[in-house]
């Protein structure tokens with residue numbers, strides 16, 4: 469009896485893989501793919517084999533330098549997905565109490581279900597701009613809580629949690645000996661302001677992230693975990709019995725991407741700045757929706773004030789060739805998520821169709 473919930477599924481990811489595509493895809497949350505041809509990659513730069521036992525050294529050094537931590541605090545992973553899986557498997561045991569924000573990224577709940585954790589929730593409220601409220605989190609914490617989980621930026625709303633709030637969360641969790649796992653995959657989209665990882669804010673922070681969402685580099689799967697060295701050892705053991713070793717060509721591409729991150733960042737920043745203006749203009753025009761303007765990230769999460777959102781989203785896809793993510797996947801059925809990180813023409817076209825669909829839905 470191993471205690472694993474073998475029937476655990478992420479309904480959201482299955483939906484995203486099979487149903488999210490449409491001519492105007494506003495369901496994605498990662499920046500449009502960066503063309504390989506625009507990276508200075510030559511076939512002789514790539515090799516089949518050559519990784520290190522626990523990470524390819526040049527890549528580990530670059531990831532550590534990027535985060536401002538020693539390499540002993542880094543685990544290289546396949547995207548944030550594997551970072552979350554490895555981190556949670558190392559941090560949580562069957563029956564442990566884990567406190568997770570709501571709404572959240574569904575696969576985090578699935579992994580906890582798979583492990584057999586006891587999940588409790590704290591709320592981020594739409595009327596508060598989905599801001600994280602430490603007092604609400606403290607109310608839900610128990611002496612048995614082992615781990616608190618949040619995303620910064622928040623998925624689906626894009627809300628930013630600042631350092632002082634995160635420090636409070638760390639201190640509250642520390643009172644009961646709990647750690648805080650912060651998924652920072654969207655924090656990488658804060659191109660215009662300097663930021664540092666929550667890992668630096670206290671000893672009980674563990675961070676997961678990747679180059680996938682902010683840079684259009686999802687296919688390289690360059691992800692990482694930041695944790696204290698003892699935990700890092702345990703996480704590498706989890707890597708040993710899951711994917712074992714990574715794809716070395718992907719590690720080499722990760723090194724090239726990190727060495728050229730400025731140009732990749734400039735393209736993503738320009739795209740998101742342009743598209744953010746479009747989505748904010750759209751939100752101002754639509755009183756049928758309740759939503760703060762976007763300030764950060766790649767998505768917004770409006771509430772449809774009247775009518776069934778699931779029905780609206782279906783009509784939008786079938787009659788207007790436009791996909792968004794139904795709020796049910798974030799446990800907020802009256803909301804839907806708009807991603808504005810695709811090509812500007814796609815975002816413009818999708819928003820026009822969204823307007824038309826809202827008009828027709830009245």
Ligand SMILES: Cc1ncc(COP(=O)(O)O)c(C=O)c1O
Nearest residue numbers: 547548549573619623653678680
């Ligand atoms: C909060 C969050 N974490 C992790 C992931 C997965 O990221 P990756 O593509 O790096 O595996 C996503 C993808 O949507 C996400 O929204």
